[in-house]
Amino acid sequence: MASALHKDYPPELSAEEEHYLLSNLKDWSIAHGLAVRPAPSFVQPSQDPSGVLATTAPVTLFPSLFPRVCFEEGLAIQTAYNELYSAIARDEEWLKGIVEELIHIDDFVGKLWETHLAVKKEGYVQNLSLGLFRSDYMVHTNSSSPASRPGLKQVEFNTIASSFGGLSTQVSALHRYLLTIDAYPSSTASIIKRDTLHQSNSASSLAKGLAAAHNAYESSRSGRPLCVLLVVQDPERNVFDQRHLEYALLEESGVRSFRLPFQQTLSHTRLESDRTLVYTPPNSRTDSYEVTTIYFRAGYSPDDYLNEQDWSARLYLEKSRAIKCPSVLTQLAGCKKVQQVLATPHSPHLKHFLSDDQVASRVLATFAPIYPLDKSEAGHEARNLAKDPASAARYVLKPQREGGGNNIYRKNIPPFLEKLPETHWPAYILMEMIEPPPLRNVILRNGDVQRGGVIGELGVYGVCLWRNGDGGDSGEVLQNWEAGYLLRTKGDQSEEGGVAAGFGAVDSCCVVDG
Amino acid sequence: MASALHKDYPPELSAEEEHYLLSNLKDWSIAHGLAVRPAPSFVQPSQDPSGVLATTAPVTLFPSLFPRVCFEEGLAIQTAYNELYSAIARDEEWLKGIVEELIHIDDFVGKLWETHLAVKKEGYVQNLSLGLFRSDYMVHTNSSSPASRPGLKQVEFNTIASSFGGLSTQVSALHRYLLTIDAYPSSTASIIKRDTLHQSNSASSLAKGLAAAHNAYESSRSGRPLCVLLVVQDPERNVFDQRHLEYALLEESGVRSFRLPFQQTLSHTRLESDRTLVYTPPNSRTDSYEVTTIYFRAGYSPDDYLNEQDWSARLYLEKSRAIKCPSVLTQLAGCKKVQQVLATPHSPHLKHFLSDDQVASRVLATFAPIYPLDKSEAGHEARNLAKDPASAARYVLKPQREGGGNNIYRKNIPPFLEKLPETHWPAYILMEMIEPPPLRNVILRNGDVQRGGVIGELGVYGVCLWRNGDGGDSGEVLQNWEAGYLLRTKGDQSEEGGVAAGFGAVDSCCVVDG
The missing domain is CATH 3.30.1490.50 (Glutathione synthase lid domain)
Structure with missing residues (x-):
């Protein structure tokens, strides 16, 4: 990574080169929905009250360099991570031990756990769970041992509302397009090549995960049409990211989905006596749908719960027969305490969940x-x-x-x-x-071009559908696949990584050896 | 059309119905590049100096009703129109008669003709021509004979820079999407159906036309890579419309294209001694491409020619070995004087160009x-x-x-x-x-929703590649196909129809019988 070959990457662009690259990037991104609604600091809501303006999502002009061995390892171990977190989510006793340590200090974890207990008391009626996961990593270089190979270290594991699966497919296609039209100077020809750029198929692959849950759902035979329900924030600037999944779900699997702002849950859904979740679209009150799968793109943060009614809504959804993506227990499995317990040196927990020693040791190697x-x-x-x-x-x-x-x-x-x-x-x-290698890139955000040192964070998506156990039965994994990747790149002056929060950019991997 | 069934079309929407339709329309349009750069009246250039903002192209919320017989006739006769205008463009003597009547009153026609004569003097070195045509029609209802069937009447025939072929594919897909997600109230179920909505394949089909010319071009064997050159206005708000053709050309046919602002022609192109047109991209001055096909999306109006240098540029391009889309003669064939001469009652000209009487009479029936x-x-x-x-x-x-x-x-x-x-x-x-039937629709433009009476204009695209003759040889048509359609819908208070000029909206056809 720090070799002479790469220290001048990306190259300085002449004014004409930058104009060519940027004008093609700006047009391609809008033509392909690599977009966000503009931030209020860029376009005041009063200027566009009905919300028709959009802008290129924050993106890197170049694909960032990423060590091949790390990239391949991240993709390769995703199914092990899916298995691990599915096993954790199925082990209520184990999770209880974790949660009870937090319950008096973290209200949010406490409320989630209460929600689980309340449903448990009445009995869960759906034993399938879906996870659309994203495991986030950085490349770690050991500065005290510069000759050692770079390794992949996990930053966090997301079990709820893993974002950018829609845009990551588009940004990797963008960088391939820019390569095809010779927007990258010839000095990069030995680095940026068709076989070093990796196309992420996350939009399609995550949508297939939703379709798998939808198809595995056993209908109440109410005769109603079936749908997937996206529980979302409103407004949502990153809406196109989510929409690409919805469009793939409809086009590739023929599955209808609806968007329901979390705060409106109780107004537009109801539970039947067998706890079938029925969604009535506000635009057509005479129609109603049986919800097979609830896909949460809201509810992951305390900020989403404005009052007790929102917690009632979460409980209500959790009680339902719909398959949750994720369930409350799966959401709790993603809390950082779990990551810490697994990653504490000599912890016995990882082996408890991953029976294959070789698999467990590969996962362990990614823990900081x-x-x-x-x-x-x-x-x-x-x-x-x-x-x-x-x-x-x-x-x-x-x-x-x-x-x-x-x-x-x-x-x-x-x-x-x-x-x-x-x-x-x-x-x-x-x-x-984690000490990431020094990298440089150029970011386009709100029309501004920013150059400088950057840090890249690799997110690998995973789809896992499982059956929860009951008593002695520990359940089983029904579907498990790696589902593409995202690279998020942020300026190395910032120490936060959320692109939607304005700190970073979506990116794709240009893999390099050594 | 005026039947009881349709007089309430489109239906009034409740607030919830309109919200559902609009929010889905706004997201889908940006996710699929059914977009334009915002007008200066909507977003001041100073607010977005680098031009990253975009907005939903002006669109109708509903597909407009269109008589099936007229729709089908418009598509069916497009190849005859292609043949007709190709024949006119090949008949220099005939065109000369037309042009000589205009030359002293219309400077622009005069300058185009001079350009032709200048090239003719040196001799044309390219005998292939490409037309990406669009024949525009309105439905005509005879108000003095209300029982008579509606007929299709031609408004104009475009031989240069026929626009909206990219967006029309997207708008017809949008209306089908809105149908699929039940955004149209159930009261429209007998009208808006999958088999009454017509998907336009214009983006792909027009791009195939460019590819056909590109592939028919006989290279000078300079060894340079080949490309298509889009000669464009700069800036261009309707850029995504053009980009969709470029992307289809690249993805479906593997053909590279470059955008060249018309005013920069002489800076970035040169003619070799055999009049091969060489394009050197400003971003990479060591690379150069042999241009197979020049696709004019500028140069159609006197406003594009700021000074004599622009006319020199047009002459220069016309002289080249590249296939022109269109040639100067083809552009002249599109002048309204030609339409008038053909449509003057008892004119002998149509038969001169269309030897098949039946074909000629079908074309004749579309003349007002x-x-x-x-x-x-x-x-x-x-x-x-x-x-x-x-x-x-x-x-x-x-x-x-x-x-x-x-x-x-x-x-x-x-x-x-x-x-x-x-x-x-x-x-x-x-x-x-032409007296179009009274129709209603709802248009979204710059975030404003406007309801009311509208007029629809059907544009049918055609691709025609032909060989020009020489002396006694009158040339021949090599490729000829109908290439999808566009519906442009404007408020009936306005009497102009250009959507990009802010007066109308892109639309798709919902065909109805009777």
Whole structure:
């Protein structure tokens, strides 16, 4: 990666080269829906009250370099990760142990767990679960051992609302298009090639996951037409990302889907006595659909729950016979405490869930050391590391709950902890910072072109459909496949990675050897 | 059309129905490139200097009703029209007679003719010509005989820069999508059906026309890679319409194309001694391409020629070995004087070009009576009709030259002619107004929803590749096919029809019987 070949990548562009690349990129992106609704800072809502304007999604002009061995390993182990998180979601007893450590410090985890318990009390009526997962990694280079090969280290594992599966298909197609039309200078000819650019098929592959759940659903034989329900935020700037999945679901599998803003759940759905979930589209109150699958693109963050009614809505959906993507337990399996427990050195948990030692060791190799901040021995060690500015400089402090934006980095950790009552410390985990290789790229965002050092984060999508067990039966995985990838690239000055939040760009991988 | 079944079409929508239809339409359109760059009145250029914003192209919410017999006839006779206009373009002597009547009153026609003569003097080196045509029609209902069946009447025949072939494929797909997702109320179920909505394949079919020319081009064996050159306006708000053709050309036929702003022609192209046209992309001055086909999406209006250098550029391109789409003679064949000469009652010309009587009579049936304003007998009659406000009310006065925006309607004709020196009158033709049936629709434009009476204009695309003759040889048609359709719908208060100019919307046909 740091070889002489790549240190000048991407090349400086002449004004004419940049004009050619950008004008083709801007047109292609809109013509192919690689787009977002503009941020309020770019277009004031009062200027476009009905919301018809769109703009190119933040994208990189060039595909970022990514070590081939890391890229291939990330794709190869996705089915093992699917199996792992499916097994965790099926092991309520084990999850209970995790959750009970958090329940008094993280309201959100507590509310999710209560939701599960309330449904359990009445009995679950749907034993299938769907996961559309995304495992996020960075390339780690050992700066104290520069000759060692780069490795893939997991940043987090998303079990709910894994985004950018729609746009990642489009951005990898964009970079291939730019290669085809010679928008990349000839100096890159030995790097950017058709066989080093990887087309992500995530939109189609994730849609096939939804179709698999839809088709596996046993209808109540109500005679109503069947549908998939997307529970969404409203408004949603990243709507085209979601729409590409909906269009693929309709075109490739003939499955109807509806978008339901989470806050409107109770107005437009009802549960029949057998807990069939019935959706009545507001535009046609005489029609109603039986919901086979609920695909949550909202509800992943406390911010989505404005009041108790929203929690009632979540409970209501969870109770239903529809297959949840994800179920509450699957969502809880994605909390960072789980990642920490798995990644704590010498943890026995990974082997508990992955019986094949070889598979388990490949997964283990992608963990960065993660420590609890609790009263365990590892927790004691972690507290010392976190309080000392010298050692804290190699770490990041992350809250257990989902969603970015709240991480505390390096030298900011000690003063942060100083202000935080110690009883709240276990709500955080301490993770060794991954040291990504120095890369450069050029990002187009809101019409501005920004050049500089970047950090790339590889997300690998996975589809997993499983049957939950009951008592002694631990259930079984019915469908399990890797479902394409995303590269998210952010300026290395920023330490957050959410593209929709304005910090990064969607990107694709140009794999390189060595 | 005026039957009870259709008088309530389209239905009034409830707020929920309109919200469902519009939100799905707005997302689908951007996700599929049914888009334009926003007008300066909507987004000021200073707000988006790099031009990354886009908006839904003006579209109708519903497909407009169109009589089946007229729709089918329009498609069926397109190959005859292709043959007709190809034959006209090949008959220089005949065209000369037309042009010589205009040359002293219409500078633009004069300059085009001079361009032809200049090339002729040196000798044409390319005997293939490509036409991507569009024949525009309105449905004509005879108000004095309401029981008679509606007929198709030609508005104009476009031989250069026929637009909306890219977006028409997308808008017909949009209306089918809206049907599929039940965005049309159930009251329309007997009208809007999969077999009454017609998918236009114009983007792919027109691109195949460009590929046919590209493949028919005999290379100079310079060893350079070959390309198609789009000569375009800059900036171009309707760029996605053109891009869809480029993408289809690349994806379906593997043919490279470049966009060259007309004003930059001389900077980036050169003619070799054998008049091979060489294009050097400004972004890569060491590469150069042999141009097989020049596709003009500029140069159709006097406004595109800012100075003598632009005419030099046109001459230069015309001289080249590249296949022109269209050649100057083909462009001249599209002038309204030709339409008038063909449509003057008892004109012998149509039979001259179409040897098959049956074919000629089907084409003839689509002509609305058109009169010259010259000193012929028909011209004398026309002058009387035009000067009298009572009779003028049934007519439109059109300039001979291409491009909309300059028509004079009905009662405005007499005062207009009064101010115009009589020597300039022959620059215009007088055409009986077509009386379209009363229709209603709803148009989305710049985020505004407008309801009301509309007029629909059917454009049928045609691809024709022919060999020009020489001396006694009259040449021959090599490829000839109908290439999809466009429906343009405008408010019936406006009397202009260009969607890009802000007056209308792209639409698709919902065919109805009777």
